[in-house]
Amino acid sequence: MRLFSLYCAFLFSVLSSSQNLDYSILTMDKALTKDANAVVRLDEMKIEILGHDHLRYKVDEVITVLNKFGNYHSTKSISFDKELKIKDLEVFIYDQLGNEIDHFNKKNFTDVSAADGFSLFNDDRVLRHKYTPISYPYTIHTSYEVETSDTGFFPPWYFLSNYRESVQKSYYEITYARSELKPEIKEHQLDGLNISKIDDPGKLVYSAAMIPAIKYEELSPSFRNIVPRLSVRMIKFNLKGEEGQVESWSDFGKWMDDKLLSGADELAPETITRVKELVEGIEDDLEKAKIIYKYVQDNTRYISVQIGIGGWKPISAINVDEVKYGDCKGLSNYTYALFKAVGVTSHYTVIYAGKDKIDFEEDFAVLQGNHAILAVPYNGTYYWIDCTSQVHPFGFVGGFTDDRKALIVTPNGGKIIKTVSYINEDNSKKTVAQYTLGKKGDIKAMVYITSEGIPYDNRFYLENETNDNVVKAYKEYWSTINNIEIKNIDISNNRDKIIFKEEVLLEAANYGTISGNRMFFTPNAFDRNTYIPNRYRNRTRSLVIDRGYSHDNDFLINLPEGYAVEAIPDNISIANEFGEYLFSIEYIAKDNTIKYKRKLFIKKGVFKKDKYKAYRDFRKETATADNSMVVLIKK
Amino acid sequence: MIKDTLLIIFLLFAVFSVKSQDYKFGKVSKEELTEKVYAKDSSAPAAVLYRSHKTRFNYLQSNGFQIITFIYERVKIYNADGFKYATVKENLFYNKGQNEHLTGLKAYTYNLVDGKIVKDKLKSSAEFKTKLNDFYNQEKFTMPNVNDGSVIEYQYSISSPFYWSIDELVLQYDIPIKKQEVSISTPEYFVFKPNIKGYLKLNPRVGSGNGKMNFINSNKQRRGNARYNYDQTELDYSTSVNTYEMIDVPALEAEPFINNINNYRSVVKYELESVKMPDSPVKNYTTTWEDVIDEIYQSQRFGGQLTQGNFFKDDLSVILADKNSDIEKTGAIFHFIQDRMNWDGYYGYYVNQGVRKAYKEKKGNTADINLMLIAMLNDAGVKSYPVLISTRENGVPMFPTREGFNYVAVYVELDKGSILLDASNKYTEPNLLPARAINWFGQVVKKDGTRKSISLIPKTVSKETLTCSLFLTEDGEITGKQRTVYSDYLAYNHRNDFNGVSDESYIKNLESKTGGIEISEFSVKNQLIIGKPITESYAFLMENQASSIGDKIYFNPLFHFATKENPFKLEERYFPIDFKYPWEEKYNISINIPEGYVIESIPESLKLELPDKMGSFLYTLKVNSTGLQVLVDIKFNNSIIPSKQYQFIKEFFNQIVQKETEQVVLSKS
Numbered sequence A: 001m002r003l004f005s006l007y008c009a010f011l012f013s014v015l016s017s018s019q020n021l022d023y024s025i026l027t028m029d030k031a032l033t034k035d036a037n038a039v040v041r042l043d044e045m046k047i048e049i050l051g052h053d054h055l056r057y058k059v060d061e062v063i064t065v066l067n068k069f070g071n072y073h074s075t076k077s078i079s080f081d082k083e084l085k086i087k088d089l090e091v092f093i094y095d096q097l098g099n100e101i102d103h104f105n106k107k108n109f110t111d112v113s114a115a116d117g118f119s120l121f122n123d124d125r126v127l128r129h130k131y132t133p134i135s136y137p138y139t140i141h142t143s144y145e146v147e148t149s150d151t152g153f154f155p156p157w158y159f160l161s162n163y164r165e166s167v168q169k170s171y172y173e174i175t176y177a178r179s180e181l182k183p184e185i186k187e188h189q190l191d192g193l194n195i196s197k198i199d200d201p202g203k204l205v206y207s208a209a210m211i212p213a214i215k216y217e218e219l220s221p222s223f224r225n226i227v228p229r230l231s232v233r234m235i236k237f238n239l240k241g242e243e244g245q246v247e248s249w250s251d252f253g254k255w256m257d258d259k260l261l262s263g264a265d266e267l268a269p270e271t272i273t274r275v276k277e278l279v280e281g282i283e284d285d286l287e288k289a290k291i292i293y294k295y296v297q298d299n300t301r302y303i304s305v306q307i308g309i310g311g312w313k314p315i316s317a318i319n320v321d322e323v324k325y326g327d328c329k330g331l332s333n334y335t336y337a338l339f340k341a342v343g344v345t346s347h348y349t350v351i352y353a354g355k356d357k358i359d360f361e362e363d364f365a366v367l368q369g370n371h372a373i374l375a376v377p378y379n380g381t382y383y384w385i386d387c388t389s390q391v392h393p394f395g396f397v398g399g400f401t402d403d404r405k406a407l408i409v410t411p412n413g414g415k416i417i418k419t420v421s422y423i424n425e426d427n428s429k430k431t432v433a434q435y436t437l438g439k440k441g442d443i444k445a446m447v448y449i450t451s452e453g454i455p456y457d458n459r460f461y462l463e464n465e466t467n468d469n470v471v472k473a474y475k476e477y478w479s480t481i482n483n484i485e486i487k488n489i490d491i492s493n494n495r496d497k498i499i500f501k502e503e504v505l506l507e508a509a510n511y512g513t514i515s516g517n518r519m520f521f522t523p524n525a526f527d528r529n530t531y532i533p534n535r536y537r538n539r540t541r542s543l544v545i546d547r548g549y550s551h552d553n554d555f556l557i558n559l560p561e562g563y564a565v566e567a568i569p570d571n572i573s574i575a576n577e578f579g580e581y582l583f584s585i586e587y588i589a590k591d592n593t594i595k596y597k598r599k600l601f602i603k604k605g606v607f608k609k610d611k612y613k614a615y616r617d618f619r620k621e622t623a624t625a626d627n628s629m630v631v632l633i634k635k
Numbered sequence B: 001m002i003k004d005t006l007l008i009i010f011l012l013f014a015v016f017s018v019k020s021q022d023y024k025f026g027k028v029s030k031e032e033l034t035e036k037v038y039a040k041d042s043s044a045p046a047a048v049l050y051r052s053h054k055t056r057f058n059y060l061q062s063n064g065f066q067i068i069t070f071i072y073e074r075v076k077i078y079n080a081d082g083f084k085y086a087t088v089k090e091n092l093f094y095n096k097g098q099n100e101h102l103t104g105l106k107a108y109t110y111n112l113v114d115g116k117i118v119k120d121k122l123k124s125s126a127e128f129k130t131k132l133n134d135f136y137n138q139e140k141f142t143m144p145n146v147n148d149g150s151v152i153e154y155q156y157s158i159s160s161p162f163y164w165s166i167d168e169l170v171l172q173y174d175i176p177i178k179k180q181e182v183s184i185s186t187p188e189y190f191v192f193k194p195n196i197k198g199y200l201k202l203n204p205r206v207g208s209g210n211g212k213m214n215f216i217n218s219n220k221q222r223r224g225n226a227r228y229n230y231d232q233t234e235l236d237y238s239t240s241v242n243t244y245e246m247i248d249v250p251a252l253e254a255e256p257f258i259n260n261i262n263n264y265r266s267v268v269k270y271e272l273e274s275v276k277m278p279d280s281p282v283k284n285y286t287t288t289w290e291d292v293i294d295e296i297y298q299s300q301r302f303g304g305q306l307t308q309g310n311f312f313k314d315d316l317s318v319i320l321a322d323k324n325s326d327i328e329k330t331g332a333i334f335h336f337i338q339d340r341m342n343w344d345g346y347y348g349y350y351v352n353q354g355v356r357k358a359y360k361e362k363k364g365n366t367a368d369i370n371l372m373l374i375a376m377l378n379d380a381g382v383k384s385y386p387v388l389i390s391t392r393e394n395g396v397p398m399f400p401t402r403e404g405f406n407y408v409a410v411y412v413e414l415d416k417g418s419i420l421l422d423a424s425n426k427y428t429e430p431n432l433l434p435a436r437a438i439n440w441f442g443q444v445v446k447k448d449g450t451r452k453s454i455s456l457i458p459k460t461v462s463k464e465t466l467t468c469s470l471f472l473t474e475d476g477e478i479t480g481k482q483r484t485v486y487s488d489y490l491a492y493n494h495r496n497d498f499n500g501v502s503d504e505s506y507i508k509n510l511e512s513k514t515g516g517i518e519i520s521e522f523s524v525k526n527q528l529i530i531g532k533p534i535t536e537s538y539a540f541l542m543e544n545q546a547s548s549i550g551d552k553i554y555f556n557p558l559f560h561f562a563t564k565e566n567p568f569k570l571e572e573r574y575f576p577i578d579f580k581y582p583w584e585e586k587y588n589i590s591i592n593i594p595e596g597y598v599i600e601s602i603p604e605s606l607k608l609e610l611p612d613k614m615g616s617f618l619y620t621l622k623v624n625s626t627g628l629q630v631l632v633d634i635k636f637n638n639s640i641i642p643s644k645q646y647q648f649i650k651e652f653f654n655q656i657v658q659k660e661t662e663q664v665v666l667s668k669s
Helices: A003-014 A066-072 A247-260 A269-278 A285-299 A317-323 A326-340 A455-466 A467-477 A611-625 B002-019 B031-034 B082-088 B291-297 B310-320 B324-341 B355-361 B366-380 B486-497 B504-513 B643-660
Strands: A038-051 A056-065 A073-079 A086-093 A100-105 A110-113 A119-122 A125-130 A140-149 A165-176 A186-190 A197-199 A203-211 A229-233 A236-239 A242-245 A304-305 A345-352 A371-376 A381-383 A405-410 A413-418 A428-438 A442-451 A485-495 A501-508 A513-515 A520-522 A545-560 A563-565 A573-576 A577-590 A595-606 A630-634 B046-060 B064-077 B088-094 B101-113 B118-122 B127-131 B136-142 B151-160 B177-187 B190-197 B205-220 B228-249 B267-275 B381-388 B409-414 B418-419 B441-445 B450-455 B461-474 B478-486 B518-525 B532-543 B546-549 B552-555 B583-592 B599-601 B606-609 B615-623 B629-634 B666-667
Touching: A056 A066, A066 A073, A066 B461, A073 A086, A073 A140, A086 A125, A140 A405, A229 B532, A242 A247, A247 A345, A247 A405, A269 A285, A285 A371, A285 A381, A285 B177, A317 A326, A326 A345, A442 A455, A455 A485, A455 A501, A455 A545, A467 A485, A545 A611, A573 A611, A577 B228, A595 A611, B031 B101, B046 B082, B046 B205, B064 B082, B082 B088, B088 B101, B088 B151, B101 B136, B136 B606, B177 B190, B177 B205, B177 B267, B228 B409, B291 B441, B291 B450, B310 B324, B310 B355, B310 B366, B324 B366, B324 B409, B324 B418, B366 B381, B366 B409, B409 B441, B461 B486, B478 B486, B486 B532, B504 B518, B546 B643, B606 B643
Parallel strands: A038 A165, A119 A304, A428 A545, B046 B177, B461 B583
Antiparallel strands: A038 A056, A056 A140, A073 A125, A086 A100, A086 A140, A110 A125, A165 A203, A186 A229, A197 A203, A236 A242, A345 A371, A345 A405, A371 A381, A405 A413, A428 A442, A442 A501, A485 A501, A513 A520, A520 A630, A545 A595, A563 A630, A573 A577, A577 A595, B046 B064, B064 B151, B088 B136, B101 B118, B101 B151, B127 B136, B177 B228, B190 B267, B205 B228, B381 B409, B381 B441, B409 B418, B441 B450, B461 B478, B478 B532, B518 B532, B546 B552, B552 B666, B583 B629, B599 B666, B606 B615, B615 B629
């Protein structure tokens, strides 16, 4: 105790850099307002590491909101929980001249549940306050102090936190009482930043100034891979009362195994007997795993419950077995336990799920991720399964967790492994159709769609939808065909090969447009891809195509009697670094039919920013060709 | 004779009871578990097989009356989309130390395993209590072992000390209800009036019952050892019971272009009309709109605000300098308040901080701002009154309650007519209320207690008028200039959505809406001059807008302006289409064709009229010396179109799409 109070005395003698700040916008450098909806005048965090299980930090955040699009800063939300206390919370508002016009403190904040919208229960709470601005620009200064025993999740630092927001000064300071409390820091994208660093005994400081605002660009690297930021960790930490000492991912895996997973895989003897019966007579581990996974899918559902260390620790397998629901951690651990009961090895896996592919960093082991899945090693490869899905086939995780580095927990510690990837030709969609164009422009068509990879992921949900919803889905899918009537649907899902097949019989009036003696129609009735990327007058970031795909069409079109073909589009064949586009169309007079073939192949890749225009031009060309028309004329 | 009748009744009853499903808790049948799909609605992911909801009053000497509601539901889950119905939430109100409580929760999940019914009990670890905010706690539970085909059952009671306020009885869900019995029993001392809304026909069965109040008086009297003497008095009272028995209640589903879907949900609200306790006079509560309005008006937070005026006296005299007519004064005061005040995002007809403080702080809720506007107008001698409104979010008020309103705007009486004002948005104009407030009727209320119903539905047609002149080249490129004028609501929406957005972002937004267009020379006028239409103009370039094949060129004369998709795709519609305001889209495009080409064929002109002058479509194409002149005009004079006209509207848009996708053919001369 004495040591602590001495230590505090030392700290308070350090001058706060937020003193004497000029809140007026008159003195603000105009360069900061370029492309900005808000200017962060000061973003400051001063962290005191008082022990392996004791952090105290002071936050000072001064933001000038320039317009209503920056006004999300008027709502302040500060999370806390049982381990984390907030004090001295204050908010001051200044007008553009820097005069104080309003002032709030903790009393004015409301304490609400941090309901995340999908968790059944979440014991985190949020202090929230919303200020109504009376004019723009205004400046909002928020300050508070936090004290927590959790050091396992150390506050990371972003020098830039949002698009369209510049930063005048960013200041991140860590002081630590003893040398063994010194945290490790990993720097990301600090190049080109006006930054000063201090690394003195007992003190670490990163300070940056005058960071201009950046704008969002389509098909570019994710925000966290663009902006300057720091990852920070303490080798020895505490998480909700659990101690840990982690240098490497291997250590991290061990720690998770010991503290979060061990013992959670116990099952009732009856359950073990039951699952053993399920796989009786089956030798092959992969076959066993498929049966067990199907059993889990058929018998459980996803419900999120976040209590205490629940953010990281799964509910026990016994518990899940009883209620037959759980969150990603609970269901993964439950499946792991069932696998174990029948002698199948699998590894609990922590990952960043979502549309953006975010990797775990190999050289910096720290608590991260937002999802749990399972890895099943078999014959030198890994099969990945998401236990929160009741419908995905075994070994198929789709675009939610594919192609990214994740942490697998093995008995020998943790390892970083890249998940299965679905790229280029893996993502195939073939649309084959025969259709007849009637004299009034109506069509009758038989369409066959075969989807694999990501297209499979996008379409196989139809299998479990009711007929009404499937019909609605087709009306949306073929929204360019008005008056569509779905006559028959035949769907088959090959879960082993992961191929989804659709056969649709349909009719639509007025597909062809009649003007005078002519009829016009777009031969590509069923798979038009008219996407064109946004135009940027000044593209600043590289072009990222993160998966790639191949979409093929093969249509046979019967033309109406009494019409002759007046005009038909030219064949096209393009191959370039982005992929391939083939378009061929042929009129066969003896059958009065048109044979139409089209292939659109886009490759995964990262390209320099000056390639963006070429890619856009390519997509303009493919969109135009997909939309091109055949002209018929009355004989 | 009597014997025979009895026998018949007995037989009938016996037959009936054999066939009918048993809705006692726990009596889930195999048939229910094996059912694969809800017979009357195959798209239902789940259905309520049976629901009982019984509300009654209870008297406790210590606490007085309280409301006890007993809830029991049996729900069938057909597929994974229905799993969310296995999680149940109840919001429990609390105020000033008094709480609503949920008690007696009992719940089971039933599954069929190898032909046998297996049941799982809900454990207390699956129940969660959360403090939601300063008025509500929430209790939630999620059922164990739920699968495709499971049946779940739960029952619990909610007790409420707030006996004067009975929650709305919801009689229609987002999933079908096969059978429900909803009853409410109220003591003779309280007169509650049922108010019904929704599309379903409701006929409550009216009956009576009885209740009892116990009073215990303990007299501390020493009789030998310490003993108490209890005096017990009982008081019987009669109750009035309303029961709603309904079968096959369809699910309520939202449709595109709809007002608040909850307006169509079947709901009964029991509103307290009067209280007559034994030996006390009758005390009346809200019953008529007049009473509701009177109560609101009498409140210091409403009527009391209209007479406060000293704080703005000085400012007002400045504003009114050289303003003579009422109309000038109204305009000046409205713009002053609109400019000065900032809406905090909260609705309400009661002020939050009061007009005086709101004025000083330059911000407030809708009542702070609009009641202040009235106070100021009145002070200037302009006759103006509050208009009580229920926002679209709040639904259509079908019956008189204070909750039937949640918003207040301003009604001004001028010599030449009346206007509506709302200063809670920076871009409103006289007679243009924010879209949130356009909801059927509002009530103009006066101090003398009189009221007047006025329609809030805009009559003015909001127009988008586009003029474009373009050049088409042989290889299919179009370049041109266009000018679009947005009036009324279209200007209002434009200002709210885009004022403050940089030109650069706005252009990017326009370009991404029309894939492939490249915009330059962008300018916009009148964005900040409220009351005037916004004019936006720019030059554009687009490639591949025509196919040039052989010696012919084919193109759609509306290019990217064409309506290519019918917004109404579904076969049927149950609820009215609501466009919010009447609208018109008028395109005037002149096309210069490439030199050396002549026009070979053009689409025919078309004129369509919807019944009752609801709307019209005009498409004309004229050939001139340099090319073509195209005029397209879609107009809806009514903003609300009843569902029975749906087929007309759907076909109307079909024809528009058909016409607007027609092509022009040019050939080499």
